[in-house]
Amino acid sequence: MAIVTGATGGIGRWIALGLARAGYHTVLIGRDDARTKAAQAWIAQRVPQASTEPMRADLSLLAATRALGEQIAARHRKIAVLVNNAGIFDATRVVTAEGQERMLATNLLSPFVLTRALLPALLAGAPSRIVTVGSSTSDSARIDPDGLVLGARWTMVQAYGQSKLAAMMMTFAFARQLAGTGVTANVVHPGLVASGLVRTPGIIGFAWRCMAPFALSEEQGADTPLAAALAPEFANISGVYLKTRRVAPPNRQALDPVLVDRVWAATQRLADVA
Numbered sequence: 001m002a003i004v005t006g007a008t009g010g011i012g013r014w015i016a017l018g019l020a021r022a023g024y025h026t027v028l029i030g031r032d033d034a035r036t037k038a039a040q041a042w043i044a045q046r047v048p049q050a051s052t053e054p055m056r057a058d059l060s061l062l063a064a065t066r067a068l069g070e071q072i073a074a075r076h077r078k079i080a081v082l083v084n085n086a087g088i089f090d091a092t093r094v095v096t097a098e099g100q101e102r103m104l105a106t107n108l109l110s111p112f113v114l115t116r117a118l119l120p121a122l123l124a125g126a127p128s129r130i131v132t133v134g135s136s137t138s139d140s141a142r143i144d145p146d147g148l149v150l151g152a153r154w155t156m157v158q159a160y161g162q163s164k165l166a167a168m169m170m171t172f173a174f175a176r177q178l179a180g181t182g183v184t185a186n187v188v189h190p191g192l193v194a195s196g197l198v199r200t201p202g203i204i205g206f207a208w209r210c211m212a213p214f215a216l217s218e219e220q221g222a223d224t225p226l227a228a229a230l231a232p233e234f235a236n237i238s239g240v241y242l243k244t245r246r247v248a249p250p251n252r253q254a255l256d257p258v259l260v261d262r263v264w265a266a267t268q269r270l271a272d273v274a
């Protein structure tokens with residue numbers, strides 16, 4: 001079986017379609033029941049034999065993510081594919097009800113909590129694959145393990161880029177820990193995609209709408225994440241960064257094992273506080 005977060009729209013809905021088409025029972029995770037059921041119906045229209053299961057969680061909240069992990073683990077003993085796709089780009093600094101900066105919580109802490117909760121089922125389902133949808137903004141991002149939570153220094157570009165670089169480093173750390181188990185963990189950049197981001201209000205949405213004619217479709221954006229999840233050529237490849245179906249050089253900071261360990265420890269500290 002396969003799991004996709006952020007399966008209600010954008011790239012994630014197409015990733016879920018691809019996994020269902022490949023024959024996986026696919027769990028569609030969304031934060032809104034109506035949108036998750038709509039995604040289920042959308043997949044059924046295209047793949048009538050698809051087996052899908054909607055589940056709800058607000059992935060900006062770690063208690064909800066933990067509860068989701070427990071629910072999935074209770075229902076499914078073996079997982080073949082986990083795609084950590086849900087992600088956001090906030091134009092202003094938003095703090096969740098748990099006191100976490102929302103972009104960091106959604107893009108890094110929640111995938112960390114969910115992946116960790118599902119490790120026993122991923123190991124039981126091996127050969128299995130963890131795919132984290134990153135972003136090429138990580139290429140030029142700077143990371144400070146002691147400053148993952150940006151306070152007064154918060155800017156949307158630094159906060160998004162750092163959250164995606166940290167998610168990459170988290171994925172590489174999972175890959176290292178899981179070496180030899182048959183569970184792979186890779187991070188992918190989907191390309192510049194005209195997704196739900198173009199509907200963002202304000203200047204961000206305006207910038208996205210200007211770029212939209214040059215961007216990939218949502219379906220095209222799902223291509224590399226789906227290759228990481230399904231393609232035979234990536235079956236035994238772990239701890240890499242993929243762009244347009246090819247292994248790409250990651251930010252050099254992600255190749256420093258000491259820094260990766262520090263980011264892991266900081267992520268764990270933040271995730272286990274809430």
Ligand SMILES: NC(=O)c1ccc[n+]([C@@H]2O[C@H](COP(=O)([O-])OP(=O)(O)OC[C@H]3O[C@@H](n4cnc5c(N)ncnc54)[C@H](OP(=O)(O)O)[C@@H]3O)[C@@H](O)[C@H]2O)c1
Binds near residue numbers: 011086191195
């Ligand atoms: N678009 C690009 O050019 C681009 C480039 C690089 C990387 N990415 C990455 O690709 C991934 C998918 O993004 P997208 O472009 O497809 O964006 P999108 O169209 O905005 O879709 C995001 C998905 O994540 C879900 N989501 C957001 N916050 C959530 C929360 N708190 N709880 C549960 N679900 C939540 C959304 O659910 P709702 O339907 O409820 O909103 C939606 O299903 C993200 O990780 C993004 O950072 C995108």
